Amino acid sequence: MERRLAPELSGRGAQSGAVPTRFGLATREVDGDWRDYMESLDGPPVKLRTTVTEERPKTILSFNQSPDIGFDRSINAYRGCEHGCVYCYARPTHAYHDLSPGLDFETRLFAKPNAAELLRATLAKPKYTPRPIAMGTNTDPYQPIEDRYRITRSVLEVCLETRHPVTITTKSDRLLADLDLLVPLAEQHLVAVAISVTTLDPKLSGKLEPRATSPVKRLTALQKLAAAGVPVHCNVAPVIPAITDEFMEGIIEQAAAAGVASCGWIALRLPHEIAPLFREWLSVHFPDRGDKVMNIVRSIRDGKDNDPNFFSRMKPTGVWADLFRTRFRLACKRAGVGRPRFELDCTQFRPPNIGGQLQLL
Structure with missing residues (x-):
């Protein structure tokens, strides 16, 4: 039976639960529950609850050798992100766990409470x-559940204690805490x-990144970061x-007025399942220009x-790319x-003490 999609799934970026197929994973079978039957007719419920599963990995630093990014190691305190940004390039990572890069990515989250201990x-x-350790390269380290788990804060405490350099990328003002x-x-x-600002229109932000901090915040x-002497960048x-x-x-003009010394830009990327999810989002919110x-x-x-x-x-x-580059360069020059x-x-x-033992050197 064909699954019908509601006109708009309020409060979420993805409009459906795209099933991962890249790894030969079978579509989940209906288990006979009446909720499954209703979803097969009407689509997912309009209001979805966010769940958080605690996991305890054996390592916390992820290393990479990519020539396209300026760091070789990162920490992701969480998997999935409740911000729900429809364009998020991290969405396909949920497919590795037989979860949807769509709604599962923003409603079925994972937290790593032992991150600081592992670090x-x-x-x-x-x-x-x-x-330098990069935080916020996959999912936002200051998404809403950070208020509860404080994992990002615990990692920063270790960095301060050991005087280890760290970079942070976020869309949230929670880092002010x-x-x-x-x-x-x-x-x-x-x-x-680095704080990413996508638009100055709060209504558009509410559609693109429904649970992220508003642009003005x-x-x-x-x-506030610039005034406090924290090196800050606007993406x-x-x-x-x-x-x-x-x-x-x-955005560049207002970032400059806020005291930001540098800006950068990144064009939309649509890897793997993000492309169909984004097309679906366009069909719901901007059918006239999709x-x-x-x-x-x-x-x-x-x-x-x-x-x-x-x-x-x-x-x-x-x-088009050349046009964006030219506009960006001129705007930065003016600002x-x-x-x-x-x-x-x-x-x-300086390496940390483990088990109360002092470092000899």
């Missing part, structure tokens, strides 16, 4: 060599923060053609929905902001 053990290893850690980290050149957070990201690109100049948006997206990705290749995946090409130049200090690192 401490890793940093204590004799052969460990410090380099950790200014007591961020300020001393900044004073020792151990932290840099993000800009206020940028201002105009992602730039969605014919949806959010009109706000590029305004084709136009996707045509421009394909024009900057060599005729495809997405370019997954190293070296080129972060570098859109074509007339007096430049490129990020955060030099974090790795020389102050």
Whole structure:
């Protein structure tokens, strides 16, 4: 029986639960429960509850050798993200666990309460060599459940104790609650923060990223961080053609007024299951321009929905990409902001004490 989708799933970015198929996983079978039967007729319920599962991994640092990003290690305190950004490139990671990159990604979350403990053990290893740890590279470290779990804060406490450099990327102003850690980290050149601002329109933000902090609060957070002496950067990201690109100049202007010294931009990427989810979102919220948006997206990705290749995946090409670059460059010049130049200090690192034993050297 064909599943019918409601006109709009209020309060969520994804409009359905896309079933992962990349790993040969079978579609989940209906177990006979009456709820399953009703969903097969009417789609998922309009109001979905968020659940959090605690997991205890054996390691917490993830290492990479990607030539396209400026860090080689990261920490993800959570899996899934309640912010529900429909464009989030991390959504496909839920497919590894036989969960939907759609609604499951933003409603079935996982937390790692032992992250700080694992980090401490890793940093204590004799052969460990410090380099900046990136937080917020996959899911937001300050999504709503951070208020409850405080995992990001516990990681920052370890970084401050060991004088280990760390970077943070977020869409939330919740990090202001950790200014007591961020300020001393900044004073020792151990932290840099990036806040992503997609649009200045709160209604559009509510559709694109329904549970993320409002644009005005993000800009206020940028201002407060800058005033406190924390190195801060504004990401105009992602730039969605014919949806959010009109706000590029305004975001840069307001970020500069907030005291931000640098800005950057990233074009929309649609890897794996995100492409059909985004098309579905367009059909619900912008049916009048969906084709136009996707045509421009394909024009900057060599005729495809997405370019997954190293070296080129972060570098859109074509007339539209050149236009965005020119607009961004001119807006930064007018506002007096430049490129990020955060030099974090790795020389102050001191391994933590484990089990009460003091370091000999």
